[in-house]
Amino acid sequence: MFEKEYDVIVIGAGHAGSEAAAAAANMGSSTLLITMNLQNIAQMSCNPAMGGIAKGQIVREIDAMGGYSGIVSDTSAIQFKMLNKSKGPAMWSPRVQSDRMRFAEDWRLQLEQTPNLDFYQEMVAGLIIENDRITGVRTSLGLEVRSKSVICTNGTFLNGLIHIGDKQFGGGRAGERAATGITKDLIDVGFEAGRMKTGTPPRVDGRSLDYSKMTEQPGDEIPSKFSYSDETKPLEKQRSCYMTYTSKEVHEILKDGFDRSPMFNGRIKSLGPRYCPSIEDKINRFADKDRHQLFVEPEGWNTVEVYVNGFSTSLPEDVQFKALRSVAGFENVKFFRPGYAIEYDYFPPTQLKHTLETKLIDGLYFAGQINGTTGYEEAACQGMMAGINAALKVQEKEEFILKRNEAYIGVLIDDLITKGTEEPYRMFTSRAEYRTLLRQDNADFRLTEKSYNIGLASVERMRKMEEKKEKSFKFVQHLKDLSVVPEEANPVLEKRNSSPMKQSDKVFKVFSRPQITMEDVRSFSGVNEFIVENDLNNEMVEQTEIQVKYSGYIEKEKNNADKLNRLENVRIPSNFDYSSIKSMSYEAREKLKKVQPATVSQASRISGVSPNDISVLLVYMGR
Ligand code: FAD
Numbered sequence: 204m205f206e207k208e209y210d211v212i213v214i215g216a217g218h219a220g221s222e223a224a225a226a227a228a229n230m231g232s233s234t235l236l237i238t239m240n241l242q243n244i245a246q247m248s249c250n251p252a253m254g255g256i257a258k259g260q261i262v263r264e265i266d267a268m269g270g271y272s273g274i275v276s277d278t279s280a281i282q283f284k285m286l287n288k289s290k291g292p293a294m295w296s297p298r299v300q301s302d303r304m305r306f307a308e309d310w311r312l313q314l315e316q317t318p319n320l321d322f323y324q325e326m327v328a329g330l331i332i333e334n335d336r337i338t339g340v341r342t343s344l345g346l347e348v349r350s351k352s353v354i355c356t357n358g359t360f361l362n363g364l365i366h367i368g369d370k371q372f373g374g375g376r377a378g379e380r381a382a383t384g385i386t387k388d389l390i391d392v393g394f395e396a397g398r399m400k401t402g403t404p405p406r407v408d409g410r411s412l413d414y415s416k417m418t419e420q421p422g423d424e425i426p427s428k429f430s431y432s433d434e435t436k437p438l439e440k441q442r443s444c445y446m447t448y449t450s451k452e453v454h455e456i457l458k459d460g461f462d463r464s465p466m467f468n469g470r471i472k473s474l475g476p477r478y479c480p481s482i483e484d485k486i487n488r489f490a491d492k493d494r495h496q497l498f499v500e501p502e503g504w505n506t507v508e509v510y511v512n513g514f515s516t517s518l519p520e521d522v523q524f525k526a527l528r529s530v531a532g533f534e535n536v537k538f539f540r541p542g543y544a545i546e547y548d549y550f551p552p553t554q555l556k557h558t559l560e561t562k563l564i565d566g567l568y569f570a571g572q573i574n575g576t577t578g579y580e581e582a583a584c585q586g587m588m589a590g591i592n593a594a595l596k597v598q599e600k601e602e603f604i605l606k607r608n609e610a611y612i613g614v615l616i617d618d619l620i621t622k623g624t625e626e627p628y629r630m631f632t633s634r635a636e637y638r639t640l641l642r643q644d645n646a647d648f649r650l651t652e653k654s655y656n657i658g659l660a661s662v663e664r665m666r667k668m669e670e671k672k673e674k675s676f677k678f679v680q681h682l683k684d685l686s687v688v689p690e691e692a693n694p695v696l697e698k699r700n701s702s703p704m705k706q707s708d709k710v711f712k713v714f715s716r717p718q719i720t721m722e723d724v725r726s727f728s729g730v731n732e733f734i735v736e737n738d739l740n741n742e743m744v745e746q747t748e749i750q751v752k753y754s755g756y757i758e759k760e761k762n763n764a765d766k767l768n769r770l771e772n773v774r775i776p777s778n779f780d781y782s783s784i785k786s787m788s789y790e791a792r793e794k795l796k797k798v799q800p801a802t803v804s805q806a807s808r809i810s811g812v813s814p815n816d817i818s819v820l821l822v823y824m825g826r
Pocket of ligand 1: 215250357383479544578
């Protein structure tokens with residue numbers, strides 16, 4: 204059935220696998236995507252939403268590179284919000300509420316239109332490894348498919364175990380079976396594996412809810428979108444979410460079920476995502492809080508199913524039901540699906556290189572939840588990077604790595620492979636030391652050209668990015684050249700409580716004052732005219748505003764990043780013998796031996812490696 208040898212086989216069509224397959228195939232590699240159920244491509248296992256704080260930036264980065272997550276998020280969105288708009292632009296984060304079924308369908312349509320990509324539905328039960336090299340996969344029916352590289356993106360499916368109260372059963376997600384075989388094969392060749400846990404709330408029938416008792420949460424009045432491309436448009440209509448609260452009474456009912464909770468009776472042994480705690484965890488940890496927020500999120504345009512965000516639980520279904528019936532607006536609630544928790548195998552990511560290729564087996568890559576992360580966006584970007592690097596390796600080209608000052612994707616991968624993770628890793632803006640550089644508005648400036656150069660981003664994307672860059676930079680220059688007289692500026696300054704001008708000044712300087720907005724500046728002669736004459740769109744105008752308002756911070760961060768990158772250029776030979784460096788602490792030597800950092804900069808980020816150890820290492824590297 205499979206006579207040819209593929210360049211790349213991707214195991215699993217979740218968020219990581221779908222992006223991996225898209226990237227590898229779009230870069231010209233013959234690619235096979237094998238997944239357990241072709242109906243569930245890029246299925247959203249948990250909340251029907253993409254983006255949010257730091258995650259929205261990742262989706263923009265994927266899109267800027269030519270991945271599909273941004274496009275599909277736009278085409279399947281039912282609500283758009285730019286979060287943190289009241290803070291500086293480094294914090295702005297786009298988020299959409301998604302139509303869950305349409306999301307999966309649109310992903311499948313995108314993939315089916317991708318050249319070089321074949322599909323096959325079955326479980327991969329084993330990996331074919333010869334002389335420390337991956338050469339293919341074995342399916343549960345016993346088929347062998349040969350390939351030059353394999354990307355494992357098994358998500359929560361490896362030996363998945365679902366818990367609801369005192370019941371537990373095998374599964375990779377509710378209604379889907381677990382995947383077996385791969386973990387054993389990997390452990391047999393020397394990989395270290397661990398267990399993690401995550402959970403999800405019940406889904407309910409929207410017709411049984413009383414929304415008049417909740418607070419409406421509409422989308423943005425002027426919605427934006429994720430994709431930089433012209434393939435999608437902002438939403439013309441949106442669906443609202445609603446907010447309600449738990450109460451003391453709800454907490455008491457939940458507590459009644461604690462003795463049957465797998466979280467508390469020791470049945471669940473692994474660690475879950477700290478920042479996405481279950482409702483029982485919240486009640487337990489924040490015992491002084493009388494109520495917790497719940498967001499009531501529609502699952503799509505046409506379905507009545509509703510997702511109860513904030514009520515993730517693995518308590519027995521009768522306890523879940525009784526407690527939810529005590530929440531305002533949920534008095535007559537009917538369940539579609541109970542909440543549950545799941546435990547699954549993951550592989551500590553310190554076993555990977557920056558390319559996401561494993562250190563142990565040549566041509567074998569891991570991406571997504573299998574690496575100990577949580578979240579669709581975190582998974583998707585790893586998939587894209589693994590797909591790119593697998594394709595480049597097959598083409599015998601140089602690897603593609605993003606630095607920490609270039610992308611959240613770079614921060615995520617560097618954190619994972621350098622520090623590892625003991626609990627599900629989620630992206631936050633605070634993880635990035637250069638967040639003023641890594642904004643959602645400039646992901647195209649940062650990444651589109653790089654992606655174009657390796658053969659992924661299209662020429663249209665490249666042209667669009669260049670036009671935005673050229674026009675917004677020209678506008679900045681115009682504001683630097685253009686002067687405004689006090690008679691024109693002072694009424695505006697007075698309105699904004701900003702001190703009046705005594706003599707003419709450049710518009711750029713006036714605009715740099717914190718109180719002054721683009722709307723104010725547009726009232727000065729020569730500004731709006733420039734926008735109209737040069738046909739600047741909203742994105743270009745917004746870009747200009749950011750360049751003016753934050754130029755000082757941006758410059759400062761660029762300088763800091765340049766300094767750090769000097770260490771990035773000091774490479775450490777592979778298999779460098781740390782045990783011979785006696786002037787380095789024992790802990791540092793052990794950690795360095797384990798992680799095998801590629802550069803001195805990466806070495807400096809390993810916990811337990813001190814600045815003193817780095818100075819010693821620099822001497823050994825001839826610096
Ligand atoms: P998945 O989306 O899990 O996809 C894996 C794919 O691989 C599936 O299509 C599966 O069929 C396929 N597959 C697996 N093994 C094989 C095999 N051997 N052969 C063939 N195909 C295979 N994230 C959050 O950010 N917050 C949350 O609160 C949260 N809660 C969650 C709750 C639950 C119950 C679950 C299941 C997930 C939750 N997640 C949460 C995680 C989120 O769903 C994942 O991070 C994301 O989906 C990971 O993407 P992935 O591509 O790595 O894997």
